[in-house]
Amino acid sequence: MKPQHRWFSLSWMSLVYGFLYLPILILVVFSFNSGRSSVWQGFSLQGYEALTRDSKMLNGLWVSLEIALSSASLSVLVGTFIAFVLVRYTRFTGRTLFSGMSNTPLVMPEVVLGLSLLLIIKSIGLNGGYLAIILGHTMLGAAYAAVVIQSRMVEVPKAYEEAALDLGAKPLETFFLVTLPLIAQSLVSAWLLVFTISFDDVVISQFLSAPGIKPLPTVIFENARYGAKPVVNATGALIVFVVSALLISGSIWIQRREKRIQREISAAFREVA
Amino acid sequence: MVKSNKSPTTPHNSWGKWAVIGTPYVWLIIMLLVPFLNLFGVSISEMLSGGGYMPIYRDGGWFFKDNYSPILTDILSGGTYRSAYLSSIYYATLTAIGCLFIGYPFAYFMARARKDLQPTLLMFVMLPFWISMLIRVYAIKILFDDSGFLVTSLSGALTSLGIINEPLHLLGTSFSMMFGMIYVYLPFMILPLYSTLSKMDPRYWEAAADLGATPIKTFFLVTVPLSKSGIIAGLMLVFIPCIGEYVIPQLLGGADTLMIGRVLADQYFQVQDWPAASALAIGIILMVILPMMVLNKYQEATGEVK
Numbered sequence: 009m010k011p012q013h014r015w016f017s018l019s020w021m022s023l024v025y026g027f028l029y030l031p032i033l034i035l036v037v038f039s040f041n042s043g044r045s046s047v048w049q050g051f052s053l054q055g056y057e058a059l060t061r062d063s064k065m066l067n068g069l070w071v072s073l074e075i076a077l078s079s080a081s082l083s084v085l086v087g088t089f090i091a092f093v094l095v096r097y098t099r100f101t102g103r104t105l106f107s108g109m110s111n112t113p114l115v116m117p118e119v120v121l122g123l124s125l126l127l128i129i130k131s132i133g134l135n136g137g138y139l140a141i142i143l144g145h146t147m148l149g150a151a152y153a154a155v156v157i158q159s160r161m162v163e164v165p166k167a168y169e170e171a172a173l174d175l176g177a178k179p180l181e182t183f184f185l186v187t188l189p190l191i192a193q194s195l196v197s198a199w200l201l202v203f204t205i206s207f208d209d210v211v212i213s214q215f216l217s218a219p220g221i222k223p224l225p226t227v228i229f230e231n232a233r234y235g236a237k238p239v240v241n242a243t244g245a246l247i248v249f250v251v252s253a254l255l256i257s258g259s260i261w262i263q264r265r266e267k268r269i270q271r272e273i274s275a276a277f278r279e280v281a
Numbered sequence: 282m283v284k285s286n287k288s289p290t291t292p293h294n295s296w297g298k299w300a301v302i303g304t305p306y307v308w309l310i311i312m313l314l315v316p317f318l319n320l321f322g323v324s325i326s327e328m329l330s331g332g333g334y335m336p337i338y339r340d341g342g343w344f345f346k347d348n349y350s351p352i353l354t355d356i357l358s359g360g361t362y363r364s365a366y367l368s369s370i371y372y373a374t375l376t377a378i379g380c381l382f383i384g385y386p387f388a389y390f391m392a393r394a395r396k397d398l399q400p401t402l403l404m405f406v407m408l409p410f411w412i413s414m415l416i417r418v419y420a421i422k423i424l425f426d427d428s429g430f431l432v433t434s435l436s437g438a439l440t441s442l443g444i445i446n447e448p449l450h451l452l453g454t455s456f457s458m459m460f461g462m463i464y465v466y467l468p469f470m471i472l473p474l475y476s477t478l479s480k481m482d483p484r485y486w487e488a489a490a491d492l493g494a495t496p497i498k499t500f501f502l503v504t505v506p507l508s509k510s511g512i513i514a515g516l517m518l519v520f521i522p523c524i525g526e527y528v529i530p531q532l533l534g535g536a537d538t539l540m541i542g543r544v545l546a547d548q549y550f551q552v553q554d555w556p557a558a559s560a561l562a563i564g565i566i567l568m569v570i571l572p573m574m575v576l577n578k579y580q581e582a583t584g585e586v587k
Contacts, residue, residue, distance in 0.1 A: 013496070017390035017393075020386050020387060020390060021387060021390050021391070024384075024387045024467075025405060027383075027464065027467075028405075028406070028409050028464070028467070028468075029409070030424070031417055031420035031421050031423075031464065032409065032412060032417060032420055034423055034424050035417075035419070035420035035423060038423055047428050047429070048430075086305060086308055089301070089304055089305035089308075090305045090309075092301065093301065093302050093305055093306075097298070097301075097302060100298075100302060102306070105314075106302075106306055106309065109310070109313045110305075110309060111577075112313055113313070115521050115569065115573050115576065116525075116566070116569070117521070117522060117524055117525020117526070117542065117565055117569065118522075118525060118527065119525045119527050119542040119545050119546060119562070119565070120320075120525060120545075120562045120566060123320065123545065123549060123558060123559065123562050124316040124317055124562065125312075125316050126549075127316070127319055127320055127323050127555065127559065128315060128316040128319045128320075131323070143312070146312075150308070204410075204411055204413075207413070208413040208414055208415055210415055210527070210528050211527050211528065214546075215549075225413070225415050228415055228416070228419065229415060229528065229531075229532075232415075232419045232422065232532055233531060233532065240419060241423070243416075244413075244416040244419055244420065247412065247413050247416050248412055248416065251411050251412050251413075252412070255408065259404075
């Protein structure tokens with residue numbers, strides 16, 4: 009590339025990255041602000057102190073963690089089933105409906121999903137609550153999990169499974185001893201993805217929550233509507249800290265693991281040679 | 282190697298096969314098909330005041346006309362529903378186009394960056410996605426606050442230039458809402474674009490250059506047409522969720538940015554007219570069906586990066 013093009017592309021990319029990260033940076037900085045407003049007035053931890061006393065936020069945090077843990081695990085279970093069927097059974101009666109339904113949550117606006125789930129719950133005479141939110145998030149999360157798992161499952165060579173069967177393994181054994189370890193990493197990614205989606209969801213939770221059961225995002229959302237608040241700043245910044253720490257340590261772990269696998273493979277080759 | 286369509290792990294005795302297929306099938310029917318049919322059922326039922334409805338199978342009342350005709354009349358005569366539906370389409374379209382203009386050059390430069398840098402560049406596009414969207418939208422609220430440094434310094438600059446003569450007010454306008462929507466949905470545009478652009482054979486560019494095309498000409502006559510599937514997939518991936526967007530208009534928008542997601546929620550929670558809310562939801566479904574079909578056609582461009 010010519011120098012002037014290079015200059016242009018570098019500045020465009022920096023601007024976009026700046027656009028993506030500036031708001032997050034501002035939030036983190038202002039979570040240490042001593043004033044209430046968005047004018048910098050000096051360092052303070054008042055937002056964090058307020059958070060330790062804010063029972064709604066803390067309660068919401070626990071509710072959200074419980075819901076996200078359950079719905080992520082359930083979603084991986086259901087998503088694996090969906091992905092397996094979509095990858096391994098290319099023809100069966102009703103496959104179009106099956107794949108259509110499995111994709112719908114990815115593209116349907118959340119207000120529609122939330123309302124339709126709430127109405128079916130009300131129609132059979134029940135009310136929203138913990139279980140409803142978990143099922144709602146699983147409905148959404150399983151669709152995402154299926155996409156992630158599916159993209160890995162199509163890469164698993166069938167020869168491995170064929171070998172296991174030739175050696176006398178039963179289909180179920182083959183799945184748990186051969187296929188599952190091969191797709192394990194995608195199950196972890198899917199779990200993390202659904203956890204994030206569930207932990208962040210406002211709309212479905214808003215529709216399906218019951219009085220007293222308020223996940224963290226709905227509490228933040230209700231607070232945030234009425235302008236900036238130190239306690240919301242602090243909560244947001246904490247989420248940023250935790251997520252970044254997890255992402256960084258996760259990527260380091262994956263890199264190390266890949267390096268170790270590389271070393272083992274080359275060691276194995278040396279042995280053979 | 283012999284390629285067989287049927288995998289050996291899949292149970293082929295019909296009992297095992299239908300157990301494996303049936304389990305997720307039942308889940309999807311209970312969690313998706315039944316709620317959607319019920320949604321349609323409620324939308325043609327009689328409204329009961331204070332929330333609730335009279336199910337058609339119990340009373341036999343068929344309220345299709347009663348529930349849909351007010352919405353249709355409203356749409357035809359220019360009432361709240363019409364403006365909400367229209368502004369949803371309007372802002373979703375603007376967001377999609379805005380994301381395309383910002384995201385296309387970015388994805389292009391990313392695809393032409395050094396190969397070993399590309400995974401890192403891509404990771405930093407995806408990273409904000411893992412940090413709560415709600416928190417990021419809230420962060421924009423701080424950024425655009427009237428007394429914040431951005432607005433005060435912009436105000437100061439524009440006043441001294443004589444462009445405006447009263448302090449800027451950005452929060453709660455269509456501008457701050459559009460900013461938030463583009464901010465949140467930009468990665469949805471960049472990913473499919475990068476996915477198609479990075480797979481493009483560099484020899485096309487070389488061939489165009491050899492045949493005497495300037496870089497600008499090559500870009501518009503070769504690169505852009507070849508990345509059509511990525512462009513369309515990206516536009517749909519941004520447009521579809523924006524249509525029903527609820528959180529961003531609530532936090533960043535104002536009175537003039539009433540979108541259909543908000544109207545629907547108000548019909549249910551405030552007015553407590555369940556059938557009307559359902560009929561509005563059916564309207565949203567009808568609005569996204571066409572873009573969904575287009576997206577399905579161009580899906581191959583999106584599936585790769587994840």
